[in-house]
Amino acid sequence: MTPVTARVTARGIERDVWCKIVFALLFPALCAGECIPYSQARDHIGETRCVSGKVLRIKHGARGVMFFDYCEDFRVCPFTVVVFPGKLKDIGDVRQLENKTVEIHGEIKKYDGRAEIVLDHVRQLSGEAALIPPLPKNYDVEKTGHYSAGTFSHPKAKQSTSKKKQPATMPVEIPEDEE
Secondary structure (H helix, E strand, O other): OOHHHHHHHHHHHHHHHHHHHHHHHHOHHHHOOOEEEHHHHHHHOOOEEEEEEEOOEEEEOHHHOEEEEOOOOHHHOOEEEEEOHHHHHHHOOHHHHOOOEEEEEEEOEEEOOEEEEEOOOHHHEEHHHHHOOOOOOOEOOOOOOOEOOOOOOOOOOOOOOOOOOOOOOOOOOOOOOOO
């Protein structure tokens, strides 16, 4: 091997190593290894892992928060996925994941006695779940289950409430101090 060929080969290897390092830093969840079943997620709290399971239903919570239910009774389920309304536009229409097997990558956290992963980016999903469509343009997070672009109206002025002052109906007697 000539010195020029050795230098070119070394540069190629060095470039490959740097590419792998950058990929691992940008997508650490994808480097975590095989997915664990959702029933074992509680044993891996604090770790960045891939968790898989069939989503039985997507539940709409308060203020547009969405939850993936993996069990019939969500109160006894050991794992859930949480999607906050501000992230839905970036992730897509997660309602399409109902009745599908979902692989989600991320840090497993403990919340309210169970394990959960917060879904922030669509790149956390893999398999068939990674191909979810974007949200419909007229989807309104605040009106769960209703799809309306809404109508514009000027805000209504607040009506001030004033309490009516009423005169005393009987004289007020003040006891005298005893000395």
